[in-house]
Amino acid sequence: MASNQNDAVPLHSINDNLGDDELRAVLTRLENQKDKEVFGLVCKRWLYIQSTERKKLCVRAGPHMLGRIAARFIRLRELDLSQSVSRSFYPGVTDSDLEVIATSFSCLRILNLHSCKGITDKGLAAIGSNLSSLRSLDVSYCRKITDKGLLAVAEGCRDLRTLHLAGCRFASDSLMKALSNNCRNVEELGLQGCTNITNAGLSVLVKGCRKIKHLDVNKCSSIDDIGISCVSEACSLTLKTLKLLDCYKVGDDSILSLANYCKGLETLVIGGCRNISDESMKSLAAACSGSLKKLRMDWCLNITDSSLDCILSKCRKLEVLDIGCCEEVTDAAFQQLGSENFMLGLKILKVSNCPKITIEGLKKLLKSCEYLEYLDVRSCPLITKAGCEEAGIQFPESWKINFTGNLAEPDVLH
Amino acid sequence: MITLQSSDKDVFEIEQSILIQSGTIKNMVEDDFTFIPLPSVDTETLIKIIEYMKKHADKTDSKEKNIKEFDKDFMKKTLNELFALVFAANYLHISSLLELLYPSIADRIKDKITEAIRQIFSIRCDFTPEEERRIIMDNKWAHEGTEIEGTLD
Numbered sequence: 001m002a003s004n005q006n007d008a009v010p011l012h013s014i015n016d017n018l019g020d021d022e023l024r025a026v027l028t029r030l031e032n033q034k035d036k037e038v039f040g041l042v043c044k045r046w047l048y049i050q051s052t053e054r055k056k057l058c059v060r061a062g063p064h065m066l067g068r069i070a071a072r073f074i075r076l077r078e079l080d081l082s083q084s085v086s087r088s089f090y091p092g093v094t095d096s097d098l099e100v101i102a103t104s105f106s107c108l109r110i111l112n113l114h115s116c117k118g119i120t121d122k123g124l125a126a127i128g129s130n131l132s133s134l135r136s137l138d139v140s141y142c143r144k145i146t147d148k149g150l151l152a153v154a155e156g157c158r159d160l161r162t163l164h165l166a167g168c169r170f171a172s173d174s175l176m177k178a179l180s181n182n183c184r185n186v187e188e189l190g191l192q193g194c195t196n197i198t199n200a201g202l203s204v205l206v207k208g209c210r211k212i213k214h215l216d217v218n219k220c221s222s223i224d225d226i227g228i229s230c231v232s233e234a235c236s237l238t239l240k241t242l243k244l245l246d247c248y249k250v251g252d253d254s255i256l257s258l259a260n261y262c263k264g265l266e267t268l269v270i271g272g273c274r275n276i277s278d279e280s281m282k283s284l285a286a287a288c289s290g291s292l293k294k295l296r297m298d299w300c301l302n303i304t305d306s307s308l309d310c311i312l313s314k315c316r317k318l319e320v321l322d323i324g325c326c327e328e329v330t331d332a333a334f335q336q337l338g339s340e341n342f343m344l345g346l347k348i349l350k351v352s353n354c355p356k357i358t359i360e361g362l363k364k365l366l367k368s369c370e371y372l373e374y375l376d377v378r379s380c381p382l383i384t385k386a387g388c389e390e391a392g393i394q395f396p397e398s399w400k401i402n403f404t405g406n407l408a409e410p411d412v413l414h
Numbered sequence: 415m416i417t418l419q420s421s422d423k424d425v426f427e428i429e430q431s432i433l434i435q436s437g438t439i440k441n442m443v444e445d446d447f448t449f450i451p452l453p454s455v456d457t458e459t460l461i462k463i464i465e466y467m468k469k470h471a472d473k474t475d476s477k478e479k480n481i482k483e484f485d486k487d488f489m490k491k492t493l494n495e496l497f498a499l500v501f502a503a504n505y506l507h508i509s510s511l512l513e514l515l516y517p518s519i520a521d522r523i524k525d526k527i528t529e530a531i532r533q534i535f536s537i538r539c540d541f542t543p544e545e546e547r548r549i550i551m552d553n554k555w556a557h558e559g560t561e562i563e564g565t566l567d
């Protein structure tokens with residue numbers, strides 16, 4: 001729609017005097033959604049400008065509207081159709097909707113289909129065949145999806161950077177191979193609960209995908225040291241986040257491998273990896289002292305004060321620490337904290353179910369953690385609210401302390 | 415001194431130091447031009463542009479407040495005058511003026527209903543009533559994602 005069709009309009013009309021670029025510049029100065037909609041209703045040329053200005057759209061409506069959106073917002077880059085408790089509709093996104101989306105939004109880069117439970121491999125095939133510019137796809141909890149559809153995406157969307165598949169139980173090692181062959185730029189991979197992924201899958205994945213920054217294999221319980229060592233070695237320069245929740249076979253070799261290769265690691269989740277012991281954690285603390293920000297190691301039953309002390313003293317950028325149910329930990333772990341000038345940037349600390357930690361340990365924390373926001377001390381028999389008051393401890397106003405479980409948890413380590 | 419010539423063939427002599435606020439003129443001056451024809455800018459508009467540049471040339475602290483007052487008054491023009499200024503400022507690459515003009519024009523569109531905008535800007539509506547209805551319906555359910563509101567389809 002380059003030229004306007006208004007012949008009956010008086011000489012100096014805006015449509016004559018302002019070019020598309022100028023009109024667009026005026027449109028972007030309108031902040032209010034309502035004003036933008038009014039803008040689009042003025043005439044066809046203004047509607048075109050308003051529609052093509054839109055890069056992102058969140059759609060909550062029935063599927064038969066999609067054809068119309070497609071015709072109007074042709075330059076869309078980001079489409080969010082995710083479902084949640086607060087945002088859902090019946091019957092939800094279907095495969096035919098995906099076919100419309102795939103053929104209409106050729107510039108689409110980001111597609112969010114989180115929890116769109118109705119979609120199947122058929123819809124994914126349409127995505128793979130048409131959306132070659134796609135960089136980010138979220139099909140978490142789209143439980144009907146299998147390798148067939150996912151392979152179609154891997155083979156068609158070769159610039160994929162981010163792929164979220166949490167809860168897609170049917171995803172398997174064949175997908176890992178397809179990603180390795182086709183999507184070399186993958187940076188973020190979410191495979192939580194994809195229990196069919198094995199060491200072999202990880203190993204073949206990182207043969208081709210060597211730029212991974214964020215890898216989530218929470219609850220992929222067959223993964224062990226072999227798979228993780230492949231990952232750490234291949235992605236040593238880029239790996240920032242590794243999540244291994246409940247991968248109970250993972251042990252010291254993985255941690256040592258990370259210490260050896262991934263010195264830029266920022267987030268590590270090893271909750272439930274009960275084979276991990278002090279020696280490897282000490283090496284990790286030393287290696288990632290400049291980078292580690294978030295560490296979750298609840299239920300790591302073999303961890304004692306010696307590695308914890310090391311972590312706290314070396315990892316000065318640490319902001320989030322979860323050592324819940326690490327039963328061997330005592331107040332001695334915090335012995336460095338009480339000393340002069342030892343300030344920690346810790347914001348979130350969870351020591352729930354650590355029966356040996358007492359109010360004394362808490363006092364040392366108080367001294368050193370100026371920035372603490374949330375402290376979880378549930379089920380610590382020696383730490384109670386009453387006990388703290390008796391001991392005369394004054395907690396800073398900004399601290400949120402969970403003594404009995406009545407506080408909402410910050411969602412930082414999931 | 416640099417000589418500018420409008421599309422109506424009127425000439426204006428202005429100091430170089432004032433005119434370099436225009437990226438376009440600055441480039442020509444650097445290429446040693448002293449006579450610059452501006453076929454896309456008519457006299458009326460050129461006078462206003464020169465007025466703007468003169469005021470903004472001297473940006474000492476004490477004049478800040480004066481300049482702001484001037485800018486406010488400067489924008490009190492008819493829409494057609496503003497459009498002409500946008501064209502000229504665009505062509506002459508005077509970004510500070512454009513940064514004033516766009517919000518001023520946007521202000522004339524804010525909080526108005528569509529028909530009012532059409533009248534102000536003398537635009538003829540080229541939608542059929544059916545098309546208009548459809549667009550209004552579309553707008554109810556497709557948004558940028560900043561608010562969660564409204565009904566579902």
